[in-house]
Amino acid sequence: xxxxxxxxxxxxxxxxxxxxxxxxxxxxxxxxxxxxxxxxxxxxxxxxxxxxxxxxxxxxxxxxxxxxxxxxxxxxxxxxxxxxxxxxxxxxxxxxxxxxxxxxxxxxxxxxxxxxxxxxxxxxxxxxxxxxxxx
Numbered sequence: 001x002x003x004x005x006x007x008x009x010x011x012x013x014x015x016x017x018x019x020x021x022x023x024x025x026x027x028x029x030x031x032x033x034x035x036x037x038x039x040x041x042x043x044x045x046x047x048x049x050x051x052x053x054x055x056x057x058x059x060x061x062x063x064x065x066x067x068x069x070x071x072x073x074x075x076x077x078x079x080x081x082x083x084x085x086x087x088x089x090x091x092x093x094x095x096x097x098x099x100x101x102x103x104x105x106x107x108x109x110x111x112x113x114x115x116x117x118x119x120x121x122x123x124x125x126x127x128x129x130x131x132x133x134x135x
Contacts, residue, residue, distance in 0.1 A: 001076075002076045002077065002078070003076075003077050003078075004077075004078050004079075004080060005037050005073070005077055005078070005079045005080070006037065006038040006044070006080055006082075007035065007036055007037045007038060007079050007080065007081040007082070008035045008036075008038060008044045008047050008048040008051070008081065008082050008083070008084065009032075009033045009034065009035035009036075009048075009069075009081045009082070009083045009084070010033060010034045010035050010048055010051075010052050010060060010062075010083070010084055010086045011033055011066060011083055011084070011085050011086065011131075011134065012033075012034065012052070012060060012086045012087065012088050013085060013086070013087060014087070014088060014091070014109060015109075016111065017109040017110055017111055018033070018109070018110065018112075018115075018131075019033070019034065019056070019088070019107060019108070019109055020032065020033060020107065020108055020110055020115060020120065021033070021034055021055060021056065021095075021104050021106070021107045022104065022105050022106040022107070022108075023102060023103060023104050023105070024103040024105050025103070028121075028123075029105075029121070030121050030122055030123040031115070031120045031121060031122055032122065032123065032127065033083070033127070034051060034052045034055045034056055035047075035048055035051045035052065035055075035081070035083075036051050037079070044082060045062055048060070048062060048084060048086075049062075052086075054097075054098050054099060054102075055095075055098055055102065055104055056093045056094070056095060056104075056107060057093065057094040057095075057097045057098075058088050058089065058090055058091070058092070058093055058094075059088075059089040059090070060086040060087065060088055060089060061086060061087045061089060062084050062085075062086050063084070063085040063086060063087060064084065064085050065082055065083070065084050065085075066083050066084065066085045066134050067083050067130050067133065067134050068080060068081060068082050068083065068130075069081050069083065069124075069126040069127055069129065069130040070126055071123070071124035071126050071127075083130060083134075093107055095107065112131055112132070115128070115131055116128055116131060116132060
């Protein structure tokens, strides 16, 4: 049965760059921005703060919503991501404290131009379209 999954993502800016994370799945590796799905009975702001803490272990200030992007997962689930502009409250990222089953192996601060290059493979092109149109 098909379903729609609400999700939130963070564009964490610092010095004209933003944070991207590298995730390794069993079949491929790709770059993304922090965040994921909104759990039942959780508001999107709580979700975004929780997800960023889980993935990179830093608190954030959520500035404003900036855009939406979407993609299909497993050919039947549609994920709709609301993306927020954020700032990190500190810069000491720690990828080892993630309690979820996610294999985040690296993070980088990148410019829009760097991220839009072929060096940064994404799981879905709508993320690159978001970045191209957001800045």
